[in-house]
Amino acid sequence: MMNQRSSLKALAHTLLLWVLLASAAPAMAQTDPLPSWNDGPAKQAIVEFVKATTTPGGAGFVPEAERIATFDQDGTLWVEKPMYSQVIYCLDRVPAVVKARPELANVEPFKTVMSGDREAIAKLSLEDLEKILMVTLTGMSVDDFRAEATKWLDTARDPRWKRPYTELTYLPMQEVLKFLRANGYKTYIVTGGGQDFVRIYAERVYGIPPEQVVGTAAATSYGYDKDGKPFLTKDPRVLLNDNNAGKPEGIYLMIGRRPVAAFGNSTGDRQMLEYTKAGGGARLSMLVLHDDAVREYAYGPAQGLADSRVGTFTQALYDEAKKAGWTVISMKNDWKRIFAFD
């Protein structure tokens, strides 16, 4: 007992020392939570929003349980050019699917994908891509899907930086995720991409657990294998289309609270940003503008940027942002660094 008391006393003295030291280092609390951001209106908007919503007694104070922040993924948290990573995964999966179902080899759009003709593949219509997604993402158990996609994520490399796709996440946005969480926010991904796909790496890449990923989702069916063990199969039927109006609808279904902060980069995020801002009080709606052709890509077509099939940021969206008090983030001007590997 004396020994235990002695060691507890030593611990208490350590605590005393720690308390005294802490009082001598108030500067620690001043560490910049967003070191990859240049000073400017975007960084200022984030810092002021966090201060307003977390200061007890302030007009903009939000109780911790209601601190919900939602982030689009493609083009907001990671690179979406030249094509969404998940679409590249699906295209890469086509040969395996055609091997298992040879009748697809001479059917479009699978025939074009199998031809390897990059130009023709790049020209596939949205309808064609949807057919490819349906065939490559469904008709298997959720465990088989997970195993296949995990293998691809571990081995595939993007064409420009020659790195795993999961490394192409924006460092400044990672800082925002951490800054919000350090201030009691629950961070969610609300993506037009596949919920199952993103859930595989969201914890590792963004620190976001699967239950905080909302995305486009296929229905599943519960069944039993030959040993009577239950499993879930991914069905070729879209249950949730988490784009445009589907984003606030998906947020209501999956979270049941209106976000206080929302981040997007395209017309597909418009309704989520409107819905967030309409909550009243201190609200943060932000849009990432891809205007840095040197360090990433420049496409839009807001502000005269090139038109693009992915991540459409129209001038009308830009104008709505300005009018509604959303903040546009210029990758070129607001971000010191784009990637952790820069």
Add this chain to the structure above:
Amino acid sequence: MMNQRSSLKALAHTLLLWVLLASAAPAMAQTDPLPSWNDGPAKQAIVEFVKATTTPGGAGFVPEAERIATFDQDGTLWVEKPMYSQVIYCLDRVPAVVKARPELANVEPFKTVMSGDREAIAKLSLEDLEKILMVTLTGMSVDDFRAEATKWLDTARDPRWKRPYTELTYLPMQEVLKFLRANGYKTYIVTGGGQDFVRIYAERVYGIPPEQVVGTAAATSYGYDKDGKPFLTKDPRVLLNDNNAGKPEGIYLMIGRRPVAAFGNSTGDRQMLEYTKAGGGARLSMLVLHDDAVREYAYGPAQGLADSRVGTFTQALYDEAKKAGWTVISMKNDWKRIFAFD
């Protein structure tokens, strides 16, 4: 500065005292986490499961992020007899709906409900009830729904105990919820009842936030009011039917992880319990058996209990439980108290 140092020194001495006192009270840790449970196999199963899944290095250890426990609501966390509370809410709503839509007054099943004939109302078919639910729960904004249901929950009283329905929650199950949360578990409700309805009171009654309530859900539509302010409308279309196989499907969609523990009370929970148990390792699947006609109700028809339209616990389910290693909770034998107000 000296003043600040002095007060910090005083704080450190308080900490020292606290540490010394704590060492003298090891008995505190032994407090029974389930005081409303009689000693027996059910209580033992819960305590042993928690110990197995939270002991680092043990064979059954589950990392904190994966500690998911799911609870059916009606008949598992609160009383479901003589009829599900939400159905009573919908029946109570019929006059207001008929007033707004007089054409329904002479259409069944609304005509029967408006007649006030309790016997005839009790005999309404499941199909009739579904029609009533659809008309009373949809076709309004989510905010209007919330306001209406909140008003009802605040004022309605159950016929037997003359108390708000939200007080009819089982004290022993409340203790399980708290015990699991104190051990790093995230507790979810997975109910065949309406997700929107349960989310209104789940935080207050069960300590479960809206984002951890999974239930049967109608689709919503995003739109704008005359001032251009966005809002969501509840549509008369079932998006998720969270019963039977719909429970593991809903869990996969909304949580994306397999539960480690699951609690139910009827055939509608069978698949959730199977799915949970099939995860392997230390898993807990439990069924509440309503066998206490004196303190609550006795219905089943497992073990010769009376047949019932709600919360069907068949003998086949009882047999599967015994065979699969699920634990059946006898309300009569396992629970010292049923309600906090007993």
